[in-house]
Structure formats: structure tokens, C-alpha cells
Amino acid sequence: MTVENYLAEHSSELEQQRNDVSLTRYTGRFAPSPTGPLHFGSLITAVASYCDAKAQHGKWLVRIEDTDIPRIYPGSESHILRCIDAFQFKPDAEIIFQKDRLELYEAVLQQLQQQDLVYACQCTRKMLGSDHIYAGTCRNLGLDFAEQAIRVKVSDQDIYFQDRLQGQQCSNLAQDLGDFVLKRRDGIINYQLAVVVDDYLQGITHVVRGADLLDNTARQIYLGQLLGYPRLNYMHLPLAMNAQGQKLSKQNLAQALDLTQASQLLQAAFTALNQPPITLDTPARMLLQGIQQWDASRIPVGTTLHGCYL
Ligand code: GLU
Numbered sequence: 001m002t003v004e005n006y007l008a009e010h011s012s013e014l015e016q017q018r019n020d021v022s023l024t025r026y027t028g029r030f031a032p033s034p035t036g037p038l039h040f041g042s043l044i045t046a047v048a049s050y051c052d053a054k055a056q057h058g059k060w061l062v063r064i065e066d067t068d069i070p071r072i073y074p075g076s077e078s079h080i081l082r083c084i085d086a087f088q089f090k091p092d093a094e095i096i097f098q099k100d101r102l103e104l105y106e107a108v109l110q111q112l113q114q115q116d117l118v119y120a121c122q123c124t125r126k127m128l129g130s131d132h133i134y135a136g137t138c139r140n141l142g143l144d145f146a147e148q149a150i151r152v153k154v155s156d157q158d159i160y161f162q163d164r165l166q167g168q169q170c171s172n173l174a175q176d177l178g179d180f181v182l183k184r185r186d187g188i189i190n191y192q193l194a195v196v197v198d199d200y201l202q203g204i205t206h207v208v209r210g211a212d213l214l215d216n217t218a219r220q221i222y223l224g225q226l227l228g229y230p231r232l233n234y235m236h237l238p239l240a241m242n243a244q245g246q247k248l249s250k251q252n253l254a255q256a257l258d259l260t261q262a263s264q265l266l267q268a269a270f271t272a273l274n275q276p277p278i279t280l281d282t283p284a285r286m287l288l289q290g291i292q293q294w295d296a297s298r299i300p301v302g303t304t305l306h307g308c309y310l
Contacts, residue, residue, distance in 0.1 A: 200227070
């Protein structure tokens, strides 16, 4: 299927999304991967992305990033949905699931292939060496695309962007990373491709997410540039740490958000984001107050948050 076919088939749905979005200048999103239950760090991202969008009279969308099927953790998708409910977040459109959109990512890959911007790569992990910069070994081999990884050609260019919290950033993909994978040999669409395509099709204008994703941003800007998509506005939040000084993550078994403690957890999230005290009680009222008082300039500077050991 080509992008044109996909767009033709889904034209009314996409048109509707665009109309909804064009009424507002700000569309933000929360895009968790169901690789484990949501934890306090995820709540900080949800609260900040929600309040930042709503405080600017914008829209806030939820997208489940579930393309990496082998890494999906049983039950985490339903935990995410129950959290959205229990914390009383109100998404402005139906929640989308990336696993339902695989044809679309394939169509975009085909478009890149027609423009000679991607190539098949047969290198194994072992062949890549230890510096994590891909040398472009397969770039000019003209390998068949079937059952191979697909890499995008990067160019030797400095990519600058201004992050609202982390300041000016610069990365040169050719020097820092080399051509990167958009589709794995096992057929899994890489996060970088899916996120760029969906941010565009959902009309996202602002990305608010954890600072652990800061170094993915240049790749996403570059892909967006190749595809002719508009640039987004970025804010990367400092990360909540555990008592051992590690970032809260599914890998180091951060505690799942306890839905019976929604108000206390929301209170703690606003405190971690250094927002004015929340005096109201239920999650819905707390979020409303949080939006009214939202001041992104109060968020602690840096890439880690201390003193919120949850
Ligand atoms: N799905 C990613 C994660 O859970 C976040 C993607 C994004 O916000 O761009 O880490």
C-alpha cells in the first residue's frame, strides 16, 4: 500500500483529525509504551504534558506505543488505560494504538524507499562494533529489502533545536550515530519512525516528555525534515529518581502507580514539578487547579528530579 492509498482510504478520518486540530494552536500528547505498568515518572510526564496543553487552551491526546510486540508487558496496556481514568485525565480524541497502524508506517517506509533515502542492512549486532556509530557498511550494496533491517541515510549536518527546559541542543547524526534503523530485521517498526509519523498525523505541535528521550529528538527532527513535516516544539522534563539514584524505569522495577492513591500521587507529581500547592481534593478538581496554576518556568532545571522517592 502506498501513502497515497492509505491517505485516500482514511481521508475522512484524517480530515476530521486535522479540522479538530486546526482549531487550536497547541496539541500535545502522552505516548506511553506498554513495556511495564506506569510509574511515578510516567505520571509526571502525563501531568506536565496535560497541564501545559490545557493551560494554553490546547488539546491533549493519548497514544499507546505498542509496536515492539516482544517487549509488551502483559497487563500494562490495561493499567495505562485504568490510570488515565483513575487520575481523571480527559483526552481530546480517542486513544490510538500504534499496532493498528502498521500499514501506515510501511507506506511511509515505501515513500522513503522511492526517494532512495533508506536501504536494507544485513549487519548483525556483533558486526557493528562497540562505538555504536554505524559505519554505513550496507549503504551502497543495494540489498533486497525482504527480511533485512532498514536504515535511513543520515547527512553530515548539525541539527539544532531549542528545548524549553534543557536549552539549546545540537547533534550531528552522521558523527554521533550513523544511519539508523527504521525497521528491524524481525519486522518490528522502530519507535523513531512511528513517533514521527503519528505526531504529524495527529497534528501534534508540542512534545512534553522525559529527558531520557532528549537524545532521540535530533533523529526525529531529521526524519520529519525528510518527510516534509513541520517542526515540533520540545520540552524534556527532569527524571524522577529512586533512592539509589537511578531513574525510575520499568527496567529497574519502579513501583506501578497505585490507582487507589490517585490524589496523593497527583499531589506528589505537582510537588515534584515545583508547582504551587494544590488545595483541592479529587483528582479531577486537582488537575483543574493544576492547569489554572500551571507555570512551566517553575519546573526544576536539569535532567533529574531529587527528593521524590516513589
Ligand atoms: N513511548 C515512549 C516511552 O514510553 C515515549 C515516546 C515519546 O514521548 O515520544 O518512553
